[in-house]
Amino acid sequence: MTEETKKTKIGYYPGCAITKCSTSEEYGTSVLGVSRVIGPELVEIGDWNCCGASSAHATNHKLSTALSVRNISLAEKDGYDEVLAPCPMCSQRLIISQNDVHEDKKLREEVEDAIEMPVSSNVKVSNYLEIIKNYSMDEIAEKRKKKPEGLKVASYYGCLLLRPPKILKFDDPENPTTMDEIVAAIGAEAVDWEFKTNCCGGGFTLSRPNVVVKLTHDILEGAADAGANVIAVACPMCHANLDMRQKNIEKEYGRRFNIPIVYISELIGLALGLKPKDLGMDKHFIDTDFVVDAFSNIEE
Amino acid sequence: MSKKIGVFVCHCGTNISATVDVEKVAEEAKKNNPGVSYTTTYKYMCSDPGQKLLRDKIKEEGLDGVVVAACSPKMHEHTFRNASKKAGMNPYHVEISNLREQCSWVHPDKPTGTEKSIDLVRMMTEKTRKDKSLNPIKVPVTKRALVIGGGIAGIQAALDIADAGHEVVMVEREASIGGHMAQLSETFPTLDCSQCIMTPKMVELAQNENIKLYTWSEIEAVDGYLGNFDVKIRKKARSVDLDLCTGCSSCWQVCPSKKIKSEFDMKLGNRTAIYIPFPQAIPSKPVIDREHCLLFKDARKKNIPPNDSKVCRKCLDVCPIAPVKAIDYSQEDEIITEKIGAIVVATGYKELDDTSMYGEYGGGKYQDVITGLQFERLASASGPTEGEIQRPSDGKVPEIIVFIQCVGSRDPAKGCSYCSKTCCMYTAKHTMLYKHKVHDGHAYVFYIDIRCAGKDYEEFWLRAVEEEGATYLRGRVSRIYKKGDKLVVLGADTLTGSVVEIEADMVVLASAMKAQDDAEKFAQKLSIQYNKDKFFSEIHPKLKPVESSSAGIFLAGTCQGPKDIPETVAQAGAAASKVLALLSADELEREPVVAKVDRLPAPIFSTCIGCFYCKRVCPYGAIAEEDIKARDGSVIKTVARVNEGLCQGCGLCAATCRSKSVELAGFNDEQVYAEINSVEFS
Amino acid sequence: MxxxxxxxxxxxxxxxxxxxxxxxxxxxxxxxxxxxxxxxxxxxxxxxxxxxxxxxxxxxxxxxxxxxxxxxxxxxxxxxxxxxxxxxxxxxxxxxxxxxxxxxxxNPKEKNITTFHKAFLNSVKKHGRISEFWMLSEYKRKRPKTALQDIEIGPQLMLKGKLSLTPHDIKGKKSIKRIFEKFK
Structure with a gap:
């Protein structure tokens, strides 16, 4: 890695779910914590707004597009070439919206009128795995302090990082490997399993919990049967559904999984020797002590 | 110079006359076009009475030029030129004005159509005034055919040609002839054993005295033209002398490399490094796979001649032939040239065996997800399991098999939009073969549409359902994943509107028939055209189905597009009959519409400046460099020369020539300018 | 059907x-x-x-x-x-x-889903970002039958400091209002 890229400043678009005092704040905390150690430098873009998430795109395409694109325009205004949106709901919406306005001139004009800014097609929106893979793999190897023991990680990608593949252009939509590479880089074992890209039920957490319980059951079962003892995620919705629903699943299916669900950023943080509390390891529903303890050996 | 020209305007039923006032066109031609002495219109000029009218009027009116204003010259130029020839006129004084494809069909209203038609006829009249008599070019014919590919298509074509008494050279790139048909277990719709009907044909071919067989050989280059091809064949080093070897099998029995994946068994079985591909191979003599042979590996590693390697040498030691052994490590590729009159291309297809683009089906990582041809090998008595259906991972007899149709076919998202045509039938056959061998087994077929349109085909697949108990589910499979030792198949049945989940022991993908990997390169070598999927193109899908775009080269079998065995054999027979028609003449007549580079008296010799742009643009390789020499043999200049046998008269060279030294007969500058200048631009 | x-x-x-x-x-x-x-x-x-x-x-x-x-x-x-x-x-x-x-x-049978979307967007419209607490309470108020569902999760979230009563308002709320006005 050249000095040039090391210094890269990347616009940071946290999105609602991972900011402080939100349901997935540990994701944001750990992403920022890790970036302070291995870069790249993340700077929050000014006065960003909610991308509208599923609720906007499911009910009002133009609204969804404008809400998302506004953030990209703000990032360009702040002078960033690249924006990290760690929440895949956000990154997917931002990229799709950017693509939609690029392909549809009329939509572009309407959106520009609504957000009162020109839309930008120069800013690249990246997800968290992309950022790590593109900027930080060498740094992880260099600055790794703890070697995990006995961790068998099922890398779970879900939907939003990968689909639609033609627009997101990230990894293999059927058999992605980026997260597995990161897991390997921190010295843990990535298990081969079949449910990497299955849907967890996403936004149906509240409105259709029965759907979520079934889908997350299948995913947990797939991970457990493949021998995984922890599931790594990079999505607040995947995390919430898998972490919060294990009790309901036990009630419904009679199988107790008790598998900790951790953010990939938390795993990186633990490997770098960051304090578990600073990574939000205490904020989970399923106890993460087992994962934290796995990182007790200092690397030679 | 003052020609008497007749103009014959065709109504083409109402195809032309509905949009063009044909009477007016005829009238105008007579009134305004210099040289026109007779005009008429007729309902169908191409009909018998229409042609008779043409012949009669040429004689009665003493015409020495004719313009037929009708359909495209591609359609009937030949017809009218023949008719005029019968009336004693040189046929190259007949020109066609295309009033149908280029006028009546594309213009909606009569005034425009008529006006344009009048112009078109005037243009052709002007050209006709400058037409010169041309005479067909005669080329001698080498009475030998080349058949490229030794599958069922090639074998059939070669036998048909040889049986008619002509010599055939067959080139097969594998070590044995037989192709895919030799790999099949039983064939639809009769379920007769493929090898039982194939092997006798292979033997017949090998024993036919008119057929010279080159296996383990490839086409290096094809030069020359219709009737007179020079074909260079690369005989790849086999490391075995075919004349000496008796096929006694001692060598491959002692070969220590026993775990090489057999191509013939679609990698489900093993072979040795010196091997015959399958027991019935023709020739029944081995080849050394130099990539895997220990001796050759050693020689490569040490960078020494193979013969100097001391590693293994077991096959040589055991070879009983004396005094000279049949095994020869030092053999090298050999290039042979054969003179050929006509060529049949029967290079076949390749099964889609790389399913990596189907990540949702495991992308090739599941051992028990196999392809159609792999299933053929499992079901074949000569296959790796001797015909017992066992799954590759653990040899277990599957209790449930899921068959998935249209894998790689009808799937534009995976880059393959066409239907492979044979899979509906072979999948139905697979379910039957499976049920015959595993009576209590369950066969589930996911399909989108059933396309079984051959003779007895509909009955065949229905038999699979009604009598043999296969269950057909209408839907494409979305995903296969592994659960324990089972494969979970997620499909749909759109007829009930349901999701279907089946835990299978094995999955068979009805993989597409694809063009050979090197089809594009090969087509370029032969200057034949191919379609977007790299299947070779026939000239006309209905009327010239076995003719390639190059004269004298014919197509047979799946290299032209997916087809089954009956269709392949029929097409091979058709190609053979076309070859026989060519070889039956001592001389061939060719259209004289060819290019010529001028030759002038000394000291100029030719206006050609030798830039050879023409050579670069010629798609047929028809331009050669010719040295013009002085009496003492010294070269004065090098100029272009057109090989009339190869030239197809496209005119690219004439258009490209900077010194205007090339003339296309029948389309010279004078004629073309006369045409253009006759258009009144308003 | x-x-x-x-x-x-x-x-x-x-x-x-x-x-x-x-x-x-x-x-x-x-x-x-x-x-x-x-x-x-x-x-x-x-x-x-x-x-x-x-x-x-x-x-x-x-x-x-x-x-x-x-x-x-x-x-x-x-x-x-x-x-x-x-x-x-x-x-x-x-x-x-x-x-x-x-x-x-x-379809009224999927009112939970449509109500959720509405509550979500109302929060965005009002604050520019999601205020999870207020969004949830709107949803639960409008779909009283779901009130008891997941009753144990809310307090747990609050205990972990993951559900804040204070909405995250952005400065450019006006600009968000304008977007909602334009694309009703």
Whole structure:
């Protein structure tokens, strides 16, 4: 890695779910914590707004597009070439919206009128795995302090990082490997399993919990049967559904999984020797002590 | 110079006359076009009475030029030129004005159509005034055919040609002839054993005295033209002398490399490094796979001649032939040239065996997800399991098999939009073969549409359902994943509107028939055209189905597009009959519409400046460099020369020539300018 | 499922309207059913995804727009990803939902889902970002039957400091209002 890229400043678009005092704040905390150690430098873009998430795109395409694109325009205004949106709901919406306005001139004009800014097609929106893979793999190897023991990680990608593949252009939509590479880089074992890209039920957490319980059951079962003892995620919705629903699943299916669900950023943080509390390891529903303890050996 | 020209305007039923006032066109031609002495219109000029009218009027009116204003010259130029020839006129004084494809069909209203038609006829009249008599070019014919590919298509074509008494050279790139048909277990719709009907044909071919067989050989280059091809064949080093070897099998029995994946068994079985591909191979003599042979590996590693390697040498030691052994490590590729009159291309297809683009089906990582041809090998008595259906991972007899149709076919998202045509039938056959061998087994077929349109085909697949108990589910499979030792198949049945989940022991993908990997390169070598999927193109899908775009080269079998065995054999027979028609003449007549580079008296010799742009643009390789020499043999200049046998008269060279030294007969500058200048631009 | 198809439906411009709004050409679908086969929520739907496309193909507007399926689609985009004809099925569901809301025909049985979307967007409209606490309370207020569901989760979240009563207001709230005004 050249000095040039090391210094890269990347616009940071946290999105609602991972900011402080939100349901997935540990994701944001750990992403920022890790970036302070291995870069790249993340700077929050000014006065960003909610991308509208599923609720906007499911009910009002133009609204969804404008809400998302506004953030990209703000990032360009702040002078960033690249924006990290760690929440895949956000990154997917931002990229799709950017693509939609690029392909549809009329939509572009309407959106520009609504957000009162020109839309930008120069800013690249990246997800968290992309950022790590593109900027930080060498740094992880260099600055790794703890070697995990006995961790068998099922890398779970879900939907939003990968689909639609033609627009997101990230990894293999059927058999992605980026997260597995990161897991390997921190010295843990990535298990081969079949449910990497299955849907967890996403936004149906509240409105259709029965759907979520079934889908997350299948995913947990797939991970457990493949021998995984922890599931790594990079999505607040995947995390919430898998972490919060294990009790309901036990009630419904009679199988107790008790598998900790951790953010990939938390795993990186633990490997770098960051304090578990600073990574939000205490904020989970399923106890993460087992994962934290796995990182007790200092690397030679 | 003052020609008497007749103009014959065709109504083409109402195809032309509905949009063009044909009477007016005829009238105008007579009134305004210099040289026109007779005009008429007729309902169908191409009909018998229409042609008779043409012949009669040429004689009665003493015409020495004719313009037929009708359909495209591609359609009937030949017809009218023949008719005029019968009336004693040189046929190259007949020109066609295309009033149908280029006028009546594309213009909606009569005034425009008529006006344009009048112009078109005037243009052709002007050209006709400058037409010169041309005479067909005669080329001698080498009475030998080349058949490229030794599958069922090639074998059939070669036998048909040889049986008619002509010599055939067959080139097969594998070590044995037989192709895919030799790999099949039983064939639809009769379920007769493929090898039982194939092997006798292979033997017949090998024993036919008119057929010279080159296996383990490839086409290096094809030069020359219709009737007179020079074909260079690369005989790849086999490391075995075919004349000496008796096929006694001692060598491959002692070969220590026993775990090489057999191509013939679609990698489900093993072979040795010196091997015959399958027991019935023709020739029944081995080849050394130099990539895997220990001796050759050693020689490569040490960078020494193979013969100097001391590693293994077991096959040589055991070879009983004396005094000279049949095994020869030092053999090298050999290039042979054969003179050929006509060529049949029967290079076949390749099964889609790389399913990596189907990540949702495991992308090739599941051992028990196999392809159609792999299933053929499992079901074949000569296959790796001797015909017992066992799954590759653990040899277990599957209790449930899921068959998935249209894998790689009808799937534009995976880059393959066409239907492979044979899979509906072979999948139905697979379910039957499976049920015959595993009576209590369950066969589930996911399909989108059933396309079984051959003779007895509909009955065949229905038999699979009604009598043999296969269950057909209408839907494409979305995903296969592994659960324990089972494969979970997620499909749909759109007829009930349901999701279907089946835990299978094995999955068979009805993989597409694809063009050979090197089809594009090969087509370029032969200057034949191919379609977007790299299947070779026939000239006309209905009327010239076995003719390639190059004269004298014919197509047979799946290299032209997916087809089954009956269709392949029929097409091979058709190609053979076309070859026989060519070889039956001592001389061939060719259209004289060819290019010529001028030759002038000394000291100029030719206006050609030798830039050879023409050579670069010629798609047929028809331009050669010719040295013009002085009496003492010294070269004065090098100029272009057109090989009339190869030239197809496209005119690219004439258009490209900077010194205007090339003339296309029948389309010279004078004629073309006369045409253009006759258009009144308003 | 008792649907009678007459020339009235067959002649309708429904497919054309969908194409004009979204660019999605349902004519391309040859009904292979791969979308249905891979849909994780299909088992809950009243019509299979391929049937929804069929409705659009044949002009069955009412059936498509009043279906529960369009609301149950989780937008996981597995269908569009694997579609051999590259029909954007998941994106089609978005358009149909939008049309159903515009025409006031959204299936009342999936009111939980529509109410959730509304509560979510209300929060965005008001604050520029999601205030999870207030969004949830709006949802629970409007769908009282769900009030007891997940009753234990809320307090746990609060204990972990993950559910804040203070909304995250952005400075440019006006600009967000403008966007909502423009695209009602």
């Amino acid at each position: 008792k649907i009678k198809i007459t020339t009235k439906e067959l002649k309708s411009d429904f497919a054309k309207e969908v194409k004009e709004r979204s660019g999605i050409d349902v004519k391309k679908c040859y009904q292979c059913g791969k979308c249905t086969a891979g849909c994780p929520v299909a088992y809950e739907m009243d019509y299979m995804p391929n049937q929804i496309i069929r409705f659009v193909q044949l002009g069955l507007r009412h059936e498509a727009l009043t279906s529960r399926t369009i609301w149950l689609c989780a937008s996981c985009i597995t269908c569009s990803t694997r579609c051999p004809k590259e029909v954007k099925i998941a994106e089609l569901m978005d358009v149909l939902r939008e049309m159903a809301l515009e025409e006031g025909v959204a």
